[in-house]
Amino acid sequence: MNSARIDLRAIIKQEGLRYTTQREAVWRELQSSDNHRDAESIYFTLRGRSINISRATVYRTIEILVKYNLVRKLDLGDGRSRFECKLGSGHHDHLICTKCGRIDEFVNDDVEELQKSIAAENNYVLSNHIHQLFGLCENCQNEEDK
Amino acid sequence: MNSARIDLRAIIKQEGLRYTTQREAVWRELQSSDNHRDAESIYFTLRGRSINISRATVYRTIEILVKYNLVRKLDLGDGRSRFECKLGSGHHDHLICTKCGRIDEFVNDDVEELQKSIAAENNYVLSNHIHQLFGLCENCQNEEDK
């Protein structure tokens, strides 16, 4: 895998933007931590590490990372956006436990193929999709039994 | 199809709730109009018909309709919830044009089956899902050519 710092710096520079400590910090945080992080969590983690950053800058930086396809924005239905680094893992969709909030990822090529035919049948040119399965994860099913 | 007014009144009564003009109006509006309505649009439509109603009541009524499975809540990714009447159409998912906002519906049993196996493989008990395909509709593809 490429060094992420170099990747971002290159892109940032190429666009005539400036490579700042805040932008680097957000990008590192998104790479090093679990996926499905929300902006608030990133904000507090960085503040906790004595990195000067504001919420606005967290959002602004994520916006850039999304724009340059380094980060994917997720809407898991709980009112806040989640973000995941796109390096190091291919496309996947999500299973979400409605009880404990656990998030699992899945990949299914058959579904992807069907999406293409559905789009074709309806004369759409597909750009992306949201596919989320909600239910009870294994642990929470067992909890229900008690 | 059953008379909707009777349906709602019956459910409302059965639950010890009260059948009000506001609740009837929201329900009628959701039935008679296109799907994918948002709360604000319902609010203004009803106000435009000289029906006394507040935003809060629109939201409260929709909450009841969703609870009793008469209405489905949709999140189409534009920051506000949409609602569609569940009478008169079976389960379906959505194709959304990213340019003009057009919304089409699709049904695909193969995908539904695959969702079940994906859930099973991951030891989830499925309760619902979100499946949305984003892209350019036929009209907007043609616009691009010009």
Next chain:
DNA sequence: CTCCATAATGATAATGAATCTCATCTAATT
């Protein structure tokens, strides 16, 4: 290395959807 234009930041105000509060109103039973 210093200067400097201007991009980026931070504090805070603003926005917008959705919910909550509470005084007032009204459905519906007696």
Next chain:
DNA sequence: AATTAGATGAGATTCATTATCATTATGGAG
């Protein structure tokens, strides 16, 4: 018609996110 608990409306509140704008700092020029 009286009663009472549920329902409503106006407005306040919340929460995530975006906009504003004065201040700061990056990075190329000299």
